[in-house]
Amino acid sequence: MKWINTKNNRPVRIKDVPEMGMDELRSQIIRRCREGRRVVSFFGMPKGQSTAIYAVLADDDASRLYISSGLMGKDRRYQSITPEAPRFHIFERELFEDTGILPEGHPWLKGVRFGHDRADRESTMERYPFFTMKGEEVHEVAVGPVHAGVIEPGHFRFMCQGEDVHHLEIQLGYQHRGVEDLMIRNYRRSGIHLAESIAGDTVIGHATAYADAMEALAGTEISRRAQSVRAIALEMERAAIHIGDLGAIANDVAYLLGNAVFGVTRTLVINTLLALCGSRFGRGLVREGGVVFDFTPDLIKEFREKLNKVYRDTELMAEEMFESASVLSRLDNTGVVDAEAARNIGLVGPAGRASGFSLDVRADHPFGIYRFYPIHKRTMNSGDVFARAYMRYIEIKQSIDFILEQFESIADDRPLMQPLKKHVPDSLVVSMTEGWRGEIVHCAVTGKKGGIVKYKIKDPSLQNWYGLAYAVRNNGISDFPLCNKSFNLSYCGNDL
Amino acid sequence: MLETVINILLLFILPFFFLGLINRVKSFWAGRQGPSIIQPFRDFIRLMKKGEVISTTSSFVFRIAPSVTFASVIAAGLIVPLAGGKAALSFEMDFILFAYLLGLGKFMTVAGAMDTGSSFEGMGASREVAFSALVEPAFFVIIASLGLISGGLSFEKIFTITRGGDMAVLVLPLGVIALFIMLLVEGCRVPVDDPNTHLELTMIHEVMVLDNSGPDMGFIVYAAGMKMIVIGALIANLIIPNGIPFWAALASFLGVTAALAVVIGTIESVMARLRMTHVPQFLLFMTAISVVIVSTVVLFISGGIK
Numbered sequence: 001m002k003w004i005n006t007k008n009n010r011p012v013r014i015k016d017v018p019e020m021g022m023d024e025l026r027s028q029i030i031r032r033c034r035e036g037r038r039v040v041s042f043f044g045m046p047k048g049q050s051t052a053i054y055a056v057l058a059d060d061d062a063s064r065l066y067i068s069s070g071l072m073g074k075d076r077r078y079q080s081i082t083p084e085a086p087r088f089h090i091f092e093r094e095l096f097e098d099t100g101i102l103p104e105g106h107p108w109l110k111g112v113r114f115g116h117d118r119a120d121r122e123s124t125m126e127r128y129p130f131f132t133m134k135g136e137e138v139h140e141v142a143v144g145p146v147h148a149g150v151i152e153p154g155h156f157r158f159m160c161q162g163e164d165v166h167h168l169e170i171q172l173g174y175q176h177r178g179v180e181d182l183m184i185r186n187y188r189r190s191g192i193h194l195a196e197s198i199a200g201d202t203v204i205g206h207a208t209a210y211a212d213a214m215e216a217l218a219g220t221e222i223s224r225r226a227q228s229v230r231a232i233a234l235e236m237e238r239a240a241i242h243i244g245d246l247g248a249i250a251n252d253v254a255y256l257l258g259n260a261v262f263g264v265t266r267t268l269v270i271n272t273l274l275a276l277c278g279s280r281f282g283r284g285l286v287r288e289g290g291v292v293f294d295f296t297p298d299l300i301k302e303f304r305e306k307l308n309k310v311y312r313d314t315e316l317m318a319e320e321m322f323e324s325a326s327v328l329s330r331l332d333n334t335g336v337v338d339a340e341a342a343r344n345i346g347l348v349g350p351a352g353r354a355s356g357f358s359l360d361v362r363a364d365h366p367f368g369i370y371r372f373y374p375i376h377k378r379t380m381n382s383g384d385v386f387a388r389a390y391m392r393y394i395e396i397k398q399s400i401d402f403i404l405e406q407f408e409s410i411a412d413d414r415p416l417m418q419p420l421k422k423h424v425p426d427s428l429v430v431s432m433t434e435g436w437r438g439e440i441v442h443c444a445v446t447g448k449k450g451g452i453v454k455y456k457i458k459d460p461s462l463q464n465w466y467g468l469a470y471a472v473r474n475n476g477i478s479d480f481p482l483c484n485k486s487f488n489l490s491y492c493g494n495d496l
Numbered sequence: 497m498l499e500t501v502i503n504i505l506l507l508f509i510l511p512f513f514f515l516g517l518i519n520r521v522k523s524f525w526a527g528r529q530g531p532s533i534i535q536p537f538r539d540f541i542r543l544m545k546k547g548e549v550i551s552t553t554s555s556f557v558f559r560i561a562p563s564v565t566f567a568s569v570i571a572a573g574l575i576v577p578l579a580g581g582k583a584a585l586s587f588e589m590d591f592i593l594f595a596y597l598l599g600l601g602k603f604m605t606v607a608g609a610m611d612t613g614s615s616f617e618g619m620g621a622s623r624e625v626a627f628s629a630l631v632e633p634a635f636f637v638i639i640a641s642l643g644l645i646s647g648g649l650s651f652e653k654i655f656t657i658t659r660g661g662d663m664a665v666l667v668l669p670l671g672v673i674a675l676f677i678m679l680l681v682e683g684c685r686v687p688v689d690d691p692n693t694h695l696e697l698t699m700i701h702e703v704m705v706l707d708n709s710g711p712d713m714g715f716i717v718y719a720a721g722m723k724m725i726v727i728g729a730l731i732a733n734l735i736i737p738n739g740i741p742f743w744a745a746l747a748s749f750l751g752v753t754a755a756l757a758v759v760i761g762t763i764e765s766v767m768a769r770l771r772m773t774h775v776p777q778f779l780l781f782m783t784a785i786s787v788v789i790v791s792t793v794v795l796f797i798s799g800g801i802k
Binding site: 082140148252265326329334478 | 522525527528546616618619686690692693698767770773774
């Protein structure tokens, strides 16, 4: 047995995870990836004097997760997996930065977030080894880390030939807060608050992933009603952000009508969420062991009315916008990521689905109420800004339909909240959630007494940032903001 | 004398209302109440009271650029007849001076932008110059054709062309369309540029003035509004018949200017901006119109069209 086979939110004993030499793990991973499995988590953990590398691969068709581990030799280096399976590039960079283990032959070994506890103190943001390009008509444009507008910090360096972008290099890390470490130290008191703050626009997504992980480790199954409430909130979050993004895309092409209407509609969605839990972003709703707020019949009535209006308004505006020739001429064939590139980069979420790469945790590795009410995956093929925008429109409608369906069938069982039992000791759980941006992965490992000794978070932004860099190649530099909005990635989700 | 004074007053007052009206139209389309119509004036006063931040890497060019630009637009404005067909200054071939006064203003803005050494501003400068180079020839062709019809070589005389007749029916609407495109380019409006965007990488005009602040910024905004009024006046002169009483001419001038603001605001609300690579095609459309105008005029004069 080279791999242990498990599922989303099903803990495994650490001692049951196969252990092998790093070279063997590498060839195993490459073989499995060729068979169609993909990496969802890859991290190192101290084991005795050495370090064990854990790899979690997903088989999406079979809804299975495969976990294995490799023990690092004394030289703390191994042959990089990236040249064989490009999707590993960011995971290996992260591993290198966190543990100092060198993946030899990695084509692009640079820091990811420059945390205070990084292995190589010599590598700093000031000395980031940017790619350079030489030539008479070549020029570089540096944007950020301070931007014109209230957005998060990040540095973008464009290597341009006239107005055309040859390559974009994105250097992040300015938002690094050490969430994973804080989580290990403080999860008992404030784990859920930390989870809610991983990315401010994915409160429900990360909180659900965290809560699912904790419940799985405690062996607790929360009530069906609580599962429904979580899923409804998750879909509300998805609808709200997607509507906001359509507005932002409209704004970037100076289509004011779209910006105005979608802006109003988004506010209606988040204000409706406010009526449920007192926070427009859903803070304080999801807790370990269930949810804190419940739907009363009146509230369900209010939600139905508001959401029907949101559905109508979004449909009206989107149909108008996606039929406007001037808008389409900006969106079509801008920032194309073809299916093969999307697969290699490992794009997740709507960005991946817009490139024909159908991944959706809700369908592939269903969690919570999605196990009983599955979502149909939708994909598009063109992989351009239009596809990413239209994908959002499709998902907004899908989310609202899902919520309305839930109201018809919401279970009436209790309790909404139940106390968690003690965590099972020496176990590893992988908790995956489909946030609005894509696949969120939380891996938690417990120690001898059941306390958490390792917490690994993967926000969908981690992989998708490279997708953005790829999308703007050979596009006009003036189309970058549009490509950027069509991905709308998180800085702090990447930086943790 | 009174007419000239009123015209000069219009030149200085109208830019604020013009910008204010565009913003109101845009807010109407967006379903908002929108800012007061004199908000641009308040903004101007606010900027005048502010201090300035000047980059240590820039030279005197950066400091004089906004003032020179502003002055050149005022000078250009004095040459163009606003209401009533009389300009404050008028002489043979004044339209050439007009074009190059606007050119001087643009040159100084570009020089000031390059002076800061910012890569954004360099990019904006290159775009601005490229697009202006496409607009300028078309402008000369149109004005020269109108001059051919009327036999005059100054703005005042050029615009005395008769509005009746077969030729005018063809030439005037085309001229209005071409000059309107010029208004959108020079005024940095959608679909060529987006005056509201905060995205440095997509800007044309706005990115060149990123480093300006305080009174200099006030001059830049004021000059941009005035430029639109001046080019709008060219359009108004094509539309409004001559020989009507001054007060009627004044009223129709104000009407045309307001209509232009409404049209610009509406365009900005209901259509997206062009992709940067499509802007030259849009400008070539203006050139194409000017070629049609000049051919029509030549054919008529030579008797090719009866």
